[in-house]
Amino acid sequence: MEFKEIIAQLGDIAALNSFNCNQNLNPEISSLAAIDLATTGNLSYIEGARFASMVEKTEASALILPNDETLQAKATQRGIAWIATKEPRLAFAKAIALFYQPYQPNPGIHPTAMIAPSAVIGKNVSIGAYAVVQKEVKISDRAIIHPHVVLYPEVEIGENTTLHANCTIQERTKIGANCVIHSGAVIGGEGFGFVPTPEGWFKxxxxxxxxxxxxxEIGCNSTVDRPAVGETRIGRNTKLDNMVHIGHGCKIGSNCVMAGQVALAGGVTVGDRVMLGGQVGITNHVHIGDGVIATAQSGITNSVPPGEMVSGTPHVSNRLYRKASVIYRKLPEIYETFKQVKQYLAEK
Amino acid sequence: MEFKEIIAQLGDIAALNSFNCNQNLNPEISSLAAIDLATTGNLSYIEGARFASMVEKTEASALILPNDETLQAKATQRGIAWIATKEPRLAFAKAIALFYQPYQPNPGIHPTAMIAPSAVIGKNVSIGAYAVVQKEVKISDRAIIHPHVVLYPEVEIGENTTLHANCTIQERTKIGANCVIHSGAVIGGEGFGFVPTPEGWFKxxxxxxxxxxxxxEIGCNSTVDRPAVGETRIGRNTKLDNMVHIGHGCKIGSNCVMAGQVALAGGVTVGDRVMLGGQVGITNHVHIGDGVIATAQSGITNSVPPGEMVSGTPHVSNRLYRKASVIYRKLPEIYETFKQVKQYLAEK
Amino acid sequence: MEFKEIIAQLGDIAALNSFNCNQNLNPEISSLAAIDLATTGNLSYIEGARFASMVEKTEASALILPNDETLQAKATQRGIAWIATKEPRLAFAKAIALFYQPYQPNPGIHPTAMIAPSAVIGKNVSIGAYAVVQKEVKISDRAIIHPHVVLYPEVEIGENTTLHANCTIQERTKIGANCVIHSGAVIGGEGFGFVPTPEGWFKxxxxxxxxxxxxxEIGCNSTVDRPAVGETRIGRNTKLDNMVHIGHGCKIGSNCVMAGQVALAGGVTVGDRVMLGGQVGITNHVHIGDGVIATAQSGITNSVPPGEMVSGTPHVSNRLYRKASVIYRKLPEIYETFKQVKQYLAEK
Structure with a gap:
């Protein structure tokens, strides 16, 4: 695809570009690449200071740049075509979509799909080989059920939703429109609820x-558990990475992101736009306010007010954590002084 | 169901109740709910101080209360039917079972289930669509094998045991009676055993x-590995949450509970009634005594005596951990004083 | 199998042995066992000081010993046959392989396997019941595809590679020769890439x-994600345990090992022979040098030079970590002194 055509398809986001000044900067773009690996025919992008110096060395034929005139001049000087935007990463994401769409099976029900007579299947649905759709399941229009998906009785799947191979959706689960459930995920499995008795655990x-x-969106091998009573709910446009565990009865707001291996115990409530780093754990029945950020491996043991950034186990403010982490490294030195002081105090 | 009937069915556990004093407190109960979400027609419960004040606001029609006369009087005053018990959560669990039983497929073998001729199948077993039962597998009476379960050769499954969709049971695995293996779990996969050699890792x-x-009970997407020699064993009535990893050769006692994402390295031995919080990790070949509690995210690097409560990485007693965690937050302040002291000592 | 025959089959590694001195020490070996559980007819091994004292009590009929004459004399004295080697664990691994090989289905394509006409299948391949092989997939000679594996379009599987039941290999994935992918693993799932916009997350x-x-080798329920551009690559002979998450765009060298529940965020580069303990997390775009060791639960937040051993979150050198961990336990004591000093300084 010519660079000119990419600019046209990206629309407003690409208004400022080298092509306006130099009609010759219209390379043929064959694919996209990360800035450090890009070669001739590649479109790449630069976002922020970290990779800015790459403009001087990259072999990319075209770049998506931030609104930085120095970088733009440097690219022009090196004969690299470019567009500039406030959001280089977003423009790059849009450019990828011009070159690639993920594999989607065609609509149609594979003859080996096992579909209960009482299931209700919408229009233009795709159901793959050996998928199992049990009684009274409802699948809405244009949903894509990959091979080997198992839907327990009465599950509901919304429009345009994709379920990847080998995921399992258990009873009493309702999945909305435009969702993606990745392979191996289990939605609606039984929450971990056992009551201690003298005879052992009562289920x-x-x-x-x-x-x-x-x-x-629910990542590969993630799990979202069904509660004893009430609902476990994940809000609009919230995205979960792989191996995330959402305990029974959690209520999660909209537009959150949770990185790999996050675990929420039962009954946690999470506001909107919360960001949890990888391997974060949250104890049961706490509330995480809107816009909270928890850095990777944080262990959250109490409720967190909106807008806070927290770190560590048990969590503290990220500001305190960063200070204390530095001092942690000085503990051996502090301890030496402590011993001297202790002796000094004893001798006084 | 009338409240009167619930009381009758709960038996001894519901001996003390509002109905004895006030025959009119016999609402129709349509379902159960958590105390903060309960509305008319709901039965809910209160356990301990945390939610006690909810008696004054809940819209529940009936409550399971602890043996607390103040709460009982308050409920009566508000016209809420109640029963009182030492174990409100247990009574609530028993009440749920009056209203709901999880989906169970009927006995019978689905025509698409692929069953080896040498497999031995008990009475009243259910085997779902596309399940694969390989040679010399033994499945006992009333076991439930959901669709898409794969049993490797020679696996044994006990009476009344349920295997949920998409779980995999590999060779040399024997599962007892009344077990539940949730979706995506893998039991009997090869332990992680590699020996370093100059040519790389020897398997x-x-x-x-x-x-x-x-x-x-084994949670969704959990794994229990097969050892090089001997056994990996999980004792009676032990319950594992989702994404728990049990390394090769572990021996786990009875009535333990392990929350989500716990990981035990190889050869760990665990006593009875041990409770591990979420994301706890245990290093190889240590012993965890009976009744040990490890709080979430603990990293256990040495054996722990019976009855201890431990926290942190590397683990310390929970008592020390709680103190040290508080002081950790004061490290910046301590460090300022340390610098003054250091200067003072230097000037002396 | 007679001990004599085991010695013969182990070859050079068993050159020094009790049989050379005492022709009668040739027990019949029926199976292998760990040293603490071994009984008559078992071959076991001792490696290092930790289990050395077991020579005096074990009921094993034969032992693999280190090059330690005292242990050898003790074994001879107790009538235990033995071989001695620098590498007892390696010799034990080789002895196991004389007694056991994991279950392998015979070559052949099960009639229920769903194979696209455009798929290319090599010689002596085994494809199990209900496996799904989509269009343009290539499977090389002697590969073993267990039941219920799903291969998305265009996937390539190398010679002698084994895919266990219920794993999923998605589009744009190429798996080399002699690999093992365990049950529930997902290779090639979509990386977690979302760009924030005022309207929410743009995929x-x-x-x-x-x-x-x-x-x-990829452990049960592990995931290796597909990147936005470029490659996610895992180098020769690298071994991953269960529930390991490899983010999009990671480049991992050869002969690494990663224990259970390790998580690498996007774009991490890892050298050769790196060893990561269980539950280690690594933040995005850092580089881990050759031969690095990170102990369990480390949180790596910056690049680590080759050969370092690191621990803790945020990671520090293992040497500092061990010191600081000991002092951490003294924080309450240090804090008492700190308060005295603070008062003392205030009064001066």
Whole structure:
């Protein structure tokens, strides 16, 4: 695809570009690449200071640049075509979509798909080989059910939602429109509810529901558990990475992101636009306010007010954490002084 | 269901109740709910001080209360039916079971289930669509094998045990009676055994066995590995949450609970009634005594005596951990004083 | 198998042995066992000081010993047959392979396997029941595809590679020769790439590739993600345990080992022979040098030079970590002194 055509398709986001000044800077773009690996025919991008110096060495034929005139001049000087935007990463994401769309099976129901007579299947749905759709399941229009997906009875799947191979959706689960459930994920499995008795653990049946609102994405091998009563709910456009565990009865707001291996115990409530780094754990029944950020491996043991950034186990403010982490490294030195002081105090 | 009937069915546990004093307090109960979400027609429960004040605001029609006369009087005053018990959560669990039982497929073998001729299948077993039961597998009476379960050769499954969709049970695994294996779990996969050599890692074949005793429950996407020699064993009525990893050769006692994302390295031995919080890790070949509690994210690097409560990485007693965590937050302040002291000592 | 025959089959590694001195020390070996559980007819091994004293009590009929004459004399005295080697664990691994090979299905394509006409299948391949092999997939000679594996379009599987039941290999993935992918693993799932916009998260399509080089092993329920551009690559003979998460665009060298529940964020580069303990997390775009060791639960937030051993979150050198961990336990004591000093300084 010519660079000129990419500019045209990206629209407003690409208004400022080298092509306006130099009609010759119109390379043929064959694919996209990261800035450090780009070669002739590649379009790449630079975002922020970290990779800015790469403009001087990259072999990319075209770049998406931030609004930085020095970088733009440097690119022009090196004969690299460019567009400039406030959001280079977003423009790059849009450019990828010009070159690639993920594999999607065609609509149609594979003859080996096992579909209960009472299931209700919408229009233009794709259901792959050996998928199992049990009684009274409802699948809405244009949903894509990859091979080997198992839907337990009464599950509901919204429009345009994609379920990847080998995921399992259990009873009492309702998944909204435009969701993506990745391979190996289990939605609606029984919450971990056992009551101690002298004879051992008494199982609390998990009679509640799981609701994923529209636009939710659940990573590979993640799990979202069904509660004893009430709902486990994940809000609109919230995105979960791989191996994230959402305990029974959690209520998660909209537009959150949770990185790999995050675990929420039962009954946690999470506001909107919360960002949890990898391997964060949250104890049961706490509340995480809107816009909270928890850095990777944080262990959150109490509720966190909106807008806070927290770190560590048990969590503290990120500001305190960064200070204390530096001092932690000086503990051996502090301890030497402590011993001297202790002796000094004893001798006084 | 009338409240009167619930009381009757709960038996001894509900001996003390509002109905004895006030025959009119017999609401129709349609379902159960958490105390903060309960509305008319709901039965809910209160356990301990945390939610006690909810008696004054809940819209529940009936409550399971602790043995607290103030709460009982308040409920009566508000016209809420109640029962009182030492174990409100247990009574609530029993009440849920009056309203809901998890989906169970009927006995019978689906025509698409692929069952080896040498497999031995008990009475009233359910085997779902596309399940694969390989040679010499033994499945006992009333076991439930959901769709898409794969059983490797020679696996044994006990009576009344349920295997959820998409779980995999590999060779040399014996699962007892009344167990539940949730979706995506893998039991009997090869332990992680490699020996360093100058040519790279030499694979140690995992020729041992995995044994789950009766009443064990394994969460979604959890894994229990097969050892090189001997057994990996999980004791009676031990319950594992989702994404728990049990390394090769671990021996786990009875009535333990392990929350989400716990990981035990190889050869760990665990006593009875041990409770591990979420994301706890235990290093190889240590012993965890009976009744030990490890709080979430603990990293256990040495054996722990019976009855201890431990926290932190590397773990310390929970008592020390709580103190040290508070002081950790004062490290910046301590460090300022340290610098003054250091200067003072230098000037002396 | 007679001990004599085991010695013969182990070859050079068993040159020094009790049989040379005493022709009668030739017990019949029925199986192998760990040293603390071994009984008559078992071969076991002792490696290092930790289990050395077991020579005096073990009921094993034969032992693999280190080059330690005292242990050898003790074994002879107790009538235990033995071989001695620098590498007892390696010799034990080789002995296991004389008694056991993991279950392998015979070559052949199960009639229920769903194979696209455009797929290319090599010689002596085994494809199990209900496996799904989509269009233009290439499977090389002697590969073993267990039941219920799903291969997305255009996937390539190398010679002698084994895919266990219920794993999923998505588009744009190339797996080399002699690899093992365990049950529930997902290779080639979409990387977690979302760009924030005022309207929510914009999905960056993951148009890159995943490459596993020869001899790679991926544990049960682990995930290796496909990147937006470029490759995610795992080098020759690198071994991953269960539930390991490899983010999009990571480049991992050869002969690494990663224990259970390790998580690498996007774009991490890892050298050769790196060893990561269980539950280690690594933040995005850092570089881990050759031969680095990170102990369990480390949180690596910056690049680590070759050969370093690191621990803790945020990581520090293991040497500092061990010192600081000991002092951490003294924080309450240090704090008492700190308060005295503070008062003393205030009064001066």
């Amino acid at each position: 609390m049946e998990q009679s509640g529901y799981v609701v994923l609102e529209d636009g939710v | 140690m074949e995992q020729s041992g066995y995995v044994v789950l005793e009766d009443g064990v | 960056m399509e993951q148009s890159g590739y995943v490459v596993l080089e020869d001899g790679v």
